[in-house]
Amino acid sequence: MSITTKEIAEICHVSRGTVDRALNGRAGISGATRKLIQDTAEKYHYRPHLIASSLSRGKSMSIGVVLFDLNNRYFSQLSNIISLAARERGYFTYIAVSEKDPDSETQILQNLVSRRVDGIILLPVTQGTKYIRWLESLEIPVVTPGNHLPGIHHVSINDFDAAFESVGYIGGAGYRRICFICPPLRKKGALGGTYNIMSQDLRARGVKHFIETNPGYTYDLLIKKDYREKAVSMVRAGKDKIAFFCSSDVYTLELFKTFREQGIEIPRDAGLMGFDNPDILDFIQPRITTVSTSVEIQGREVINILLKLIAGETVPDTLYIPHEICRGKTL
Amino acid sequence: MSITTKEIAEICHVSRGTVDRALNGRAGISGATRKLIQDTAEKYHYRPHLIASSLSRGKSMSIGVVLFDLNNRYFSQLSNIISLAARERGYFTYIAVSEKDPDSETQILQNLVSRRVDGIILLPVTQGTKYIRWLESLEIPVVTPGNHLPGIHHVSINDFDAAFESVGYIGGAGYRRICFICPPLRKKGALGGTYNIMSQDLRARGVKHFIETNPGYTYDLLIKKDYREKAVSMVRAGKDKIAFFCSSDVYTLELFKTFREQGIEIPRDAGLMGFDNPDILDFIQPRITTVSTSVEIQGREVINILLKLIAGETVPDTLYIPHEICRGKTL
DNA sequence: GTGAAAGCGCTAACAG
DNA sequence: CTGTTAGCGCTTTCAC
Secondary structure, three states, X not given: OOOOHHHHHHHHOOOHHHHHHHHOOOOOOOHHHHXXXXXXXXXXXXXXXXXXXXXXXXXXXXXXXXXXXXXXXXXXXXXXXXXXXXXXXXXXXXXXXXXXXXHHHHHHHHHHHHOOOOEEEEOOOEOOHHHHHHHHHOOXXXXXXXXXXXXXXXXXXXXXXXXXXXXXXXXHOOOOEEEEEOHHXXXXXXXXXXXXXXXXXXXXXXXXXXXXXXXXXXXXXXXXXXXXXXXXXXXXXXXXXXXXXXXXXXXXXXXXXXXXXXXXXXXXXXXXXEEEXXXXXXXXXXXXXXXXXXXXXXXXXXXXXXXXXXXXXXXXXXXXXOEEEEOOOOO | OOOOHHHHHHHHOOOHHHHHHHHOOOOOOOHHHHHHHHHHHHHOOOOOOHHHHHHHHOOOOEEEEEEOOOOOHHXXXXXXXXXXXXXXXXXXXXXXXXXXXXXXXXXXXXXXXXXXXXXXXXOOOEOOHHXXXXXXXXXXXXXXXXOOXXXXXXXXXXXXXXXXXXXXXXXXXXXXXXXXXXHHHHOOOOOOOOEOOHHHHHHHHHHHHHHHHOOXXXXXXXXXXXXXXXXXXXXXXXXXXXXXEEOOHHHHHHHXXXXXXXXXXXXXXXXXXXXXXXXXXXXXXXXXXXXXXXXXXXXXXXXXXXXXXXXXXXXXOEEEOOEEEEOOOOO
């Protein structure tokens, strides 16, 4: 394959140690020998063997990223930033998708640990104390960019507050009847723990809290797969004008599409608001009102914190990144 | 960290070789000792050290994936499949984004080779003989899922044919004036080579070939950043009704948006067709006519071929995957 | 069926 | 400033 430091040492009539010093910019070597070694390395197309280096150093300079999938716009944007930000700091990213399957997730994490990644960015499918204990038993820094796990470092918007504010915003637009749509809330765990829907759950709580502390509002909750049909009949029943608030723009888009197909016009017949503001919303007409946050900031902060943890620094458990309401035309 | 085979060997009073046999299901070991070893491994939460294993075996069971970015819908879908398909076969994927920067690309490839990935999936930014030689000098299997490089394995649709057929389809819808939009064609290389726009180029050729072999058509080409403004004025000039054919749905969407903002209605005022059919088109109204292909098939075939190459098998250079015209309502 | 030993390529600690 | 040595943890070959 490629030449090794041993061979370079022989060619240059020096020792392996000296070659190491020259090639890795370590001190304690004369300019002349350094140059000689660097030149021969170049001449013979030397490529450092990072696997050997990792084994010896005990650091792999790689991190694992485990997400539900890359089809969700938000995750792919996030992966893009993470991959870039990590590389800027010398780390490569293994990206694996769990497909929201707890077994896959476990298997992926095991594998990443076996590969001795230095840290993991994880959007957890699973939750529960048993799972957290197990995660901790991996003895590796973990940061979650979404679903929170108590005791695990976490970087995201403040879901509760964001949802609370959003309902206020919807109310400000004149709606008194709010329907929160959050299909995943329905999910039950398969094995041991239950699915982790922490973010979604917090958003739901934020909504509920607003309703409970502000008189005059009616509140519905759609948490099943049939949310589209249900929403359509709610609009058709048409007592008060209703605003649908989706826990993710994945659902906002689906609902928007269904409404259009059913001849329901937004905002004429109902209000619509979502969460996440993925870039594809730019192409949707009318502009969808949604809670917007900077993936860029989130991605960079996630890496930031993970690298600090890897370096052994102590970091606060939770970092909230800013969010704002993107004022569209669907309310 | 985790217990090692050496320690297991001591605990079980056997040799490291025997532990290896037990833990890796190799032959030449009694059922009893195997069980003993497996049980102690489990008891002490043994996790194989894949870095050490890689060093010793000379295979890292990982592959590198280098794409422009993950913001392009098509690439993120592709990455998702690739990551999944690879894992099913025991490989993990390093995903890195070049941001269409030749220097990043080179650096990433170097790094991947240093990490001793077993193979690389590459969407090349660069082109030219020098670059290809260099790639080959890496002595590692490479498969490209888009831009073709002569001599490098390649899996994609037949861009030339697809474009040729598409223009035929547009013609069938009554248009005689075709404008092909392909902004990247403009790009000049930064260092040494020129940017690789092979797919785009083939699509452009397909269009041209149709025009040249079928009388009665007029043909324009927009290859600059200002394609939106140009397109708008072409429509406004409005001699014959014109169909815009975009080399990628990234541009189709942008153009669609611009038209809408400018009060140009599709297909009333102009025709529109694209390439790639990313899943977000599902949410756009009216349905955009585009060339559709299965990312799923492409992703799986890319992995398939790469793994064959890694295994040392010989595989034909080029594999075309099927494409079809997704009949929308924009013509 | 099992053990011993050499080695993958690089790093680090200690001598000189 | 440079050389030597002993690993990192696993695999593999060859004896017994």
